[in-house]
Each structure stands twice: as C-alpha cells, then as structure tokens.
Amino acid sequence: MTEQAAAGTGGRQRPVALVTGAARGLGHATARRLAADGFAVAVNDIADDGRLAGLAGQIGGIAVPADIADPAAGPAIVGTVARHLGPVQVLVANAAAMAMAPFLESEPDQWWRQIDVNLSGHFRVIQAVIPGMRAQRHGRIIIIASGWGVIGHPNATAYAASKAGLIALAKGLGRELGPQGILTNAIAPSFIDTEQLRVDATDAGITLDEMRRRYRELIPIRKLASPDDIAGAVAFLAGPRSTAVIGQVLQPNGGVTRTRA
Amino acid sequence: MTPHGAGRVAVITGAASGIGRACARLMAQAGWRTAGIDVNACGTDLSLQADVADRAAATAAVDQAAERFGRIDLLVTAAGYYEEGIDVADITVEQWDRMLAVILGGTANCCAAALPHMLRRGHGTIVAISSELALAGSATDLHYVAAKGAVLGLVKSLAMELAETAIRVNAVAPGPTDTPLLAPDSLWRKPDYLATLPLGRLVRPDEIADAVYYLATEGSMYCGEVLSPNAGAVI
Numbered sequence: 001m002t003e004q005a006a007a008g009t010g011g012r013q014r015p016v017a018l019v020t021g022a023a024r025g026l027g028h029a030t031a032r033r034l035a036a037d038g039f040a041v042a043v044n045d046i047a048d049d050g051r052l053a054g055l056a057g058q059i060g061g062i063a064v065p066a067d068i069a070d071p072a073a074g075p076a077i078v079g080t081v082a083r084h085l086g087p088v089q090v091l092v093a094n095a096a097a098m099a100m101a102p103f104l105e106s107e108p109d110q111w112w113r114q115i116d117v118n119l120s121g122h123f124r125v126i127q128a129v130i131p132g133m134r135a136q137r138h139g140r141i142i143i144i145a146s147g148w149g150v151i152g153h154p155n156a157t158a159y160a161a162s163k164a165g166l167i168a169l170a171k172g173l174g175r176e177l178g179p180q181g182i183l184t185n186a187i188a189p190s191f192i193d194t195e196q197l198r199v200d201a202t203d204a205g206i207t208l209d210e211m212r213r214r215y216r217e218l219i220p221i222r223k224l225a226s227p228d229d230i231a232g233a234v235a236f237l238a239g240p241r242s243t244a245v246i247g248q249v250l251q252p253n254g255g256v257t258r259t260r261a
Numbered sequence: 262m263t264p265h266g267a268g269r270v271a272v273i274t275g276a277a278s279g280i281g282r283a284c285a286r287l288m289a290q291a292g293w294r295t296a297g298i299d300v301n302a303c304g305t306d307l308s309l310q311a312d313v314a315d316r317a318a319a320t321a322a323v324d325q326a327a328e329r330f331g332r333i334d335l336l337v338t339a340a341g342y343y344e345e346g347i348d349v350a351d352i353t354v355e356q357w358d359r360m361l362a363v364i365l366g367g368t369a370n371c372c373a374a375a376l377p378h379m380l381r382r383g384h385g386t387i388v389a390i391s392s393e394l395a396l397a398g399s400a401t402d403l404h405y406v407a408a409k410g411a412v413l414g415l416v417k418s419l420a421m422e423l424a425e426t427a428i429r430v431n432a433v434a435p436g437p438t439d440t441p442l443l444a445p446d447s448l449w450r451k452p453d454y455l456a457t458l459p460l461g462r463l464v465r466p467d468e469i470a471d472a473v474y475y476l477a478t479e480g481s482m483y484c485g486e487v488l489s490p491n492a493g494a495v496i
Contacts, residue, residue: 002465039450072346108384123380146336153304156439171496174459174493174496175459175493175496178459178460178493179299179460179461181458185482189262198424220420220424220425220484221424221425221429221482221484222424222425223481223482225482229479229481230481232424232479235478235479236475236479240471241468241472241475242471242475242490243468243471243475244436244460244464244465244468244469244492245472245490245491246460246491246492246493246496247459247493247496248488248489248496250488251482251486252480252482252486253423253482253483253484254424254482255420255424255484255485258417258484258485
C-alpha cells in the first residue's frame with residue numbers, strides 16, 4: 001500500500017520510530033502504518049493492558065509502557081528503545097490527556113495533568129531523542145497537535161492550550177534543529193473516528209451514530225477523518241517525501257479550522 | 262513506486278519546466294497518465310501548447326486532455342513566471358495585468374475547465390501552486406506576490422464551495438526553489454540569504470512534486486489548506 005520509507009537502507013537495520021499513546025486510536029493506526037512503511041516501531045502508552053504488547057507483537061516492534069508525565073519516563077523510554085532497536089529516528093508525539101470542563105470549573109489538577117502529559121511530557125521525550133538524532137544527523141519529530149490548538153474550543157481550554165503549546169514547540173524546534181538535519185512539524189487533526197467517539201457519545205447521552213452525525217455537521221467536507229487518514233499524514237512527515245517541510249502545521253481536518261462558529 | 266496511479270490522469274500546467282515538470286515526472290513515475298499544458302512543449306504523455314491566461318485556449322486544452330484520457334483525477338496549476346527585483350513603484354500596468362492574468366487568471370481558467378470533468382465523475386483533486394512569498398510578503402515583486410496570494414483566496418473559497426463534493430482543492434506554497442525562474446544572480450540564490458534558512462539551501466523542484474503527490478494520493482481530508490515545503494523560509 002505504501003512506499004517503503006526505509007528503502008535505501010538496503011539490507012541494513014530498519015530505521016526506528018517511537019510512537020507515544022499508541023495503545024488505541026490514532027497512535028495505534030500510526031504505529032501500524034509506520035511498520036508497514038519499513039520502520040522498527042516502539043510503542044508507548046500509559047499502561048500495558050495487553051493491547052500495547054499485542055500491537056508490538058503484531059508489528060514486530062517493542063512495547064515501552066510509561067506515563068510520560070513522569071519526569072524519568074522520557075529518558076527511560078528512549079534508553080530502552082535504543083538498547084532493543086537502536087536510536088530513535090522518528091518520534092511521533094501523540095499521547096494526550098483530555099478533560100472537558102467549563103473554564104471556571106476546571107480543577108487545577110486537571111489543568112496541570114493535561115499540560116504535564118501533552119506538553120511537558122513530550123518536552124522530555126523530545127529532549128531524550130535529540131542526541132541520537134543529532135548523532136545520525138537525521139531525525140523527524142512529528143507532533144500531534146489539534147485543530148482546537150489552532151482555533152480553540154469551549155470547555156477545552158487546558159487541552160487547547162497544551163496543543164497550542166505543542167504547535168509553538170514544533171515551530172521553535174523546526175528552527176532550532178533544522179540546521180542539524182532534524183525536521184520538526186505538527187499535525188492538527190480535528191474529529192477522528194476513534195474509540196474516543198464512544199466516550200463522547202456516552203458523555204453526551206446519545207448514540208454513537210448520533211455522535212458521528214453531530215460531528216460531521218461541524219466538518220465542511222461532512223466526513224470524519226479515519227485514524228488511517230492521520231496516520232498517512234504522519235507517514236508523509238516521517239518518510240522521504242517531506243525533506244523540505246519544516247515547522248509546518250498540517251491540517252487534515254476537512255476544513256474545520258477555517259469554519260466560523 | 263507503488264501503483265497508486267494506475268489508470269489515473271493528471272493535468273499539469275507549466276509542465277515544460279521547473280516545478281510543473283517535476284510534478285509531471287513524478288506522477289508519470291507513479292503510473293499516472295499525464296497531460297501538460299504550457300506555452301512550450303512538454304515531455305508528458307500529451308503535450309498541449311496553450312496560454313493559460315486565455316480562457317478559451319485553457320478550456321480547449323483541458324477538454325482535449327479529458328477527451329484523450331476519458332477522465333481528470335488531478336489538476337496541478339503550476340504555470341507562472343517570476344519578475345524579480347522590481348520596486349513597487351516601477352511595476353507597469355502591463356506587468357501587473359500580465360502577471361495577474363497568467364497566475365491568478367490561469368489558475369481560475371484551468372480550475373473552471375477541469376471542474377465539469379471532475380464533477381461528472383464525482384471526484385478529483387486540485388493542487389494550485391502558490392508561493393511562500395504569499396504567506397510572508399516581499400519587499401519587491403508585489404505583482405507576483407499579490408497574484409500568488411490571490412491564488413490562496415481562490416483555493417480556500419473553491420475548497421469551501423466544493424466541500425460537500427469529493428473534490429478537494431488545496432495549495433502548495435513552495436519556498437525558494439531551484440528552477441529556471443530564479444536567475445543565476447537571483448537574490449534567493451545568494452549564500453547570505455540561504456544561510457537564513459533553517460535548511461540552509463534552496464528547495465528542489467522534486468520536493469514540491471512530493472508535496473503535490475501526497476495531496477493527490479492521501480489528501481482526502483485537506484480542504485483549502487496550504488502545504489508549504491519551504492526549507493524553513495516561512496514557519
């Protein structure tokens with residue numbers, strides 16, 4: 001289905017990708033896509049509930065469960081990956097915590113949990129992968145932001161702030177690391193047809209189909225993204241066709257971020 | 262190369278040189294049939310010589326491509342030219358009119374010509390080539406920058422108009438690219454300028470074609486977006 005990103009490495013070792021938040025949804029699809037494209041993939045998520053190990057087995061990679069909000073997690077994850085697969089060449093910063101609440105009712109704990117995982121957690125994971133990328137003079141850092149980080153969203157201020165922070169991180173790292181051969185970019189998806197939709201439907205007290213219908217109405221092209229659509233954007237940024245793309249924010253979200261409320 | 266393109270048809274304006282030619286080559290390598298529209302002859306499966314600024318000529322050329330191949334899956338509007346180093350006050354009315362006619366008018370003409378063929382089959386992708394200067398502005402060459410900026414307005418509006426169809430319209434905004442449009446003594450080739458870019462080099466035409474290819478093959482969720490492979494010129 002896809003081009004081999006690893007083509008050109010001949011019979012040598014597969015290049016290594018690390019995907020955080022890979023147990024389900026977008027991260028899961030991304031890990032499978034990168035494996036299909038020729039990467040050795042390490043998959044991280046907060047808990048090893050069997051799904052992570054199952055995915056790792058399925059794609060011939062390894063599982064590196066950890067809560068990236070733990071300050072020790074970033075270096076530990078990257079060290080484990082280096083020992084088993086080699087230095088990380090592609091990082092997909094995807095893990096995220098989200099809690100919806102009106103701004104004035106947001107608990108500080110919820111605020112900081114979202115910042116700690118989404119922004120600070122990836123800050124530390126990124127710090128940990130950079131030395132290996134520098135040594136190879138090649139690296140791709142792909143940050144999964146959010147359309148809400150571009151245009152904001154009511155009752156999601158902490159989440160949107162964390163994702164907007166990730167966009168700024170991608171731009172700053174693009175400038176800072178570009179001269180060293182490390183390309184950093186962000187992707188800002190919006191509504192994706194993942195298991196999260198079922199959670200949203202339950203929260204809203206409606207059926208899954210009704211939830212899908214409501215979200216589709218918010219999307220100009222009237223189509224939810226599939227996890228594979230977003231994984232395709234990751235594969236583009238991870239592969240050989242994006243060598244001049246740096247500090248950009250890809251928005252495969254059906255036009256959501258240009259609609260007006 | 263994977264057989265993504267088997268049977269598919271790409272119409273590419275400005276395909277005789279530079280970015281348009283790189284796009285045509287890549288799509289051909291990927292198995293697409295290619296029709297090139299240019300004032301000069303193109304090395305495409307079908308070479309159509311026409312001035313895209315002329316609505317009738319552009320329409321005739323696009324129709325000819327559709328007739329020959331039976332379908333149009335992708336339109337890339339890369340036809341254009343650059344006039345560098347002209348101060349705003351020195352741009353003549355003729356220079357302004359011609360630039361707008363080729364870049365903006367040419368894009369509009371070819372979109373208008375290709376859309377009926379895409380709508381008839383219910384799908385299609387349009388990728389308009391803009392410029393990073395449309396995002397960042399430029400101290401000179403206002404007519405070129407204004408035309409490329411207008412292309413972005415066209416793209417975003419057409420994308421919204423067609424949102425509920427399966428036709429996607431997006432732009433690629435190249436950074437300074439190593440094509441014949443940049444004269445050997447161009448400011449954009451100077452080491453002092455290149456040193457300001459995070460990648461420290463010009464963009465290659467094939468890197469622009471790569472972005473077009475991505476939008477053509479996996480871009481179904483992009484609606485009126487601007488993808489800018491620009492070596493870090495605009496972040």
